[in-house]
Amino acid sequence: MTEQPAHAYxxxxxxxxxxxxxxxxxxxxxxLLKSMARSGLVAAREPGRVGNRPPRTVYETTAAGVADFHHRVESGLRDSPVASMDFVLAVGHAGVLPAERAALILEERAALLASSGSDPAQGALEAExxxxxVAAEITWIRELARRIRDREVTWGAEPAMAGQANA
Known part of the structure; x- marks a missing residue:
């Protein structure tokens, strides 16, 4: 649906x-689509029929849905736990944000991780x-931010979500 309007199937x-x-x-x-429609994140079109298939409702992302998605990606890049699937998912969709914005958020995350210095209450091996x-994530994040700024990373892989609500 981020690429084009679609139905549940x-x-x-x-x-x-x-x-x-x-x-x-x-x-x-x-x-999920019905719940998102109630929240205003997607809009349902009148059910349509193709051939002799049953009518299917097609959904498209609204402006509010695009804004919410951008907010969730930013939050995932900035606030998700170290080495978490939430961070991985946010990185996977970071291209919906302007490159400079994504690089800035990543650099802020790296700085915060580097300054936190707190270890979970664990034994010596677990803490190590x-x-x-944490060190590996900081290094990777800093390098990714540099590659984004130096235009070494293809950016904007999800054009429909980058600013077009109904594309």
């Missing part, structure tokens, strides 16, 4: 293709592992 199929390990059903996607994970 189409979205479920795309999710299965892209996220093979994610258990996706059409009914779950349809329920955690320090290594």
């Amino acid at each position: 189409d979205l479920a199929g795309r999710l299965r293709e892209r996220c093979g390990r994610l258990p996706v059903t059409r009914s779950t996607v349809a329920t 592992y955690w320090r290594g994970m």
Whole structure:
């Protein structure tokens, strides 16, 4: 749906293709779309029929949906825990943000992680592992921010979400 308006069957199929390990059903996607429509994040079109298939409701992202998605990506880049799937997902969608904005948020995250210096209350090996994970993430984030600023990273991979609500 970020690429183009779609119906639940189409979205479920795309999710299965892209996220093979994610258990996706059409009914779950349809329920989520209805909830998002009630929240104003997507808008439903009148059900349409293709051939002799049953009518299907197509949904498209609203301006509020685009803004909410951008906010969630920013929050994930800035606030998600170290080495978390939330951070990975935010990085995967960072291209919806302006390159400078994404680089700035990443640099702020790296600076915050570097200054926190707190270890979880664990034994020596666990604390050593955690320090290594945090250090690796800081290094990776700083390098990514530099690559974004130096235009070494292809940016804006999701043009429909980058500023077009109904594309």
